[in-house]
Amino acid sequence: MQNYLETIVAALAAAAIALLVVEVVHRVTRRLGRRSLLMTELTDHAHRPFQVSATVLAVQLGVRFSTGYAVGSPWRQIVLHVLALGIIATVSWLVASLLVVIEDTALARFRVDVPNNRHARRVRTQVVLLRRLTIAVIVVLAVGVMLMTFPAVRGIGAGVLTSAGVVGVVAALAAQSLLGNVFAGLQLAFSDAVRLDDVVVVEGEWGRIEELTLSYVVVQIWDDRRLILPTSYFTSTPFENWTRTEAAVLGTAELDVDWSIPVQAMREELRRLAESSELWDGRVCVLQVTDATGGMIKVRALVSAADAGSLWDLRCLVREHLVAWVRDQRPTALPRMRAEVGDASGALPWQAVQPRRPVRRLPDTDVPDDARVFGGSDDGEARSEVFVGREDHAETRR
Structure with a gap:
């Protein structure tokens, strides 16, 4: 009984010390980082995973270095193994939280609530997709490392980490559509074909890109319906993007x-x-x-x-x-429909009458600006150069 108590006391003492150290670091970081957005995000979002991972690590060290049990005790080995799994899981959580904090801090520099937000929406789309991909990679790595702690299934864990080619072939055969959507999502993120908040016309519906993931895209239709499409749709099917270059x-x-x-x-x-x-x-x-x-x-x-x-x-x-x-x-x-019967010179409004005064006709060279799409104004001249070419357009004007 005394051995149990010694181990429990050592674990509780280590946990208390870890919580105290984490709290001190948290308060100091918050005080020093009042003017830093990165430090503020770290204290708000990474505090809990840091607290949990430090506590589990401290308890594991307390149990490992306690003298209550012999090194070869089965109970001690089971507890240490469970704590090791907890350390792997909590450290993965902490790493994912740190990456999310860094990504949120980077996104804060690019505002999307301004009129000219094309670059900001492109960066936001890429960062959001990279966040989902990095979290998925961290989870896969954490599961692989946890499997490697079991001697009976160590080969499975090594396979998860080192046999990426075999896993890729098996996954490609078993889930071709899923992998196709994942690669399509990455292609959309970095090809700049579509971004978050882009106004598009897909399947005859007009709406905006509300959410863009690795596997599907959510389009908010103008009447507040949601159209959910696989990401591969936007790489294999033509669609209209009204805001790819500008919102106007x-x-x-x-x-x-x-x-x-x-x-x-x-x-x-x-x-x-x-x-x-x-x-x-x-x-x-x-x-x-x-x-x-x-x-x-x-x-x-x-x-x-x-x-x-x-x-x-x-x-x-x-x-x-x-x-x-x-x-x-x-x-x-x-x-x-022109099928009038009767006197065509009548005064009724729907009958053809002679104009009371001659209509002034504009000369061919005096065409108003609002009668020309490709010319007549600065915007029209720029549009004409896009379709004709700057040199050809200049020769045409001469």
């Missing part, structure tokens, strides 16, 4: 109207609407006739906004306003 995007609103529509007046109305709306970012406001078949013409209004959400609202606003303008101000331009 262009959008269209198309209307089918009659041939009698005064296009220039409609263009001026679009300009007035855009300038009076806070959704427009001031870059692009163009109205063009893109088709003239089937007895009607297709008018396309192209506008720009600072982000995808504002663009959606702006497109709806433009569509509603132009529909109301055509209905109220130009009723003769409403879509219709």
Whole structure:
């Protein structure tokens, strides 16, 4: 009984000393690191795993160096083995916590709540995926080391640590889709094809990347639904990324109207609407006739906004306003089938009438800015250079 008490007292004393030392280190670190974000994160998130690992290590040393039992005692060996497993597990926990703290500190330098956050979102995506990968590696290594402490299964532990090629072949045969998604997740992280908070169109749904893991991607649809796709989808299937280069995007609103529509007046109305709306970012406001078949013409209004959400609202606003303008101000331009019977010179609003004054036509060289997508403004000139080339565009202008 005395031997039991001596071992228990030694273990409790070692645990008490370890807790005291950890508490002193914690308080000193917190006091010295008030102005350091890294030290603050360490004291807040790494304190508990450090406390547990130090306590288990101290108890293991107390039991090992206690004189209550002979070295070859079975009970002593079992206790020391259990404590050794605890040390491996707690140290792995501590290492993972330290890595998470370092990654969080690095992420704090890149803000994603600012308008131009493309670089920050790319770094955040890569760091989050690397965090998941490093934690998985630490868990695998910890399990391998713990298995190696058992003589009967030491070969299994060595296999986990040293036979990566065999394990990879077996895993590839048993879980090809899972490994494919993992490698696809790493490819997405470092190829910059998609990032967290990117606005995308996948499977006909418009939304943003809410979560990106090694095996799946969560897309938050505009109506708050969640579309969950394997990461391999984004490496094997075409999709639209609206914010890969910048958040500002262009959008269209198309209307089918009659041939009698005064296009220039409609263009001026679009300009007035855009300038009076806070959704427009001031870059692009163009109205063009893109088709003239089937007895009607297709008018396309192209506008720009600072982000995808504002663009959606702006497109709806433009569509509603132009529909109301055509209905109220130009009723003769409403879509219709030309099968009139009777006097064509009548005064009814839906009948064709002669214009009261001649319509002023713009010369071919006097094309307004809001009638050209590739030219007429600084933004249009830049867009033309992208599709044509700087030298070819300059020769075309000459």
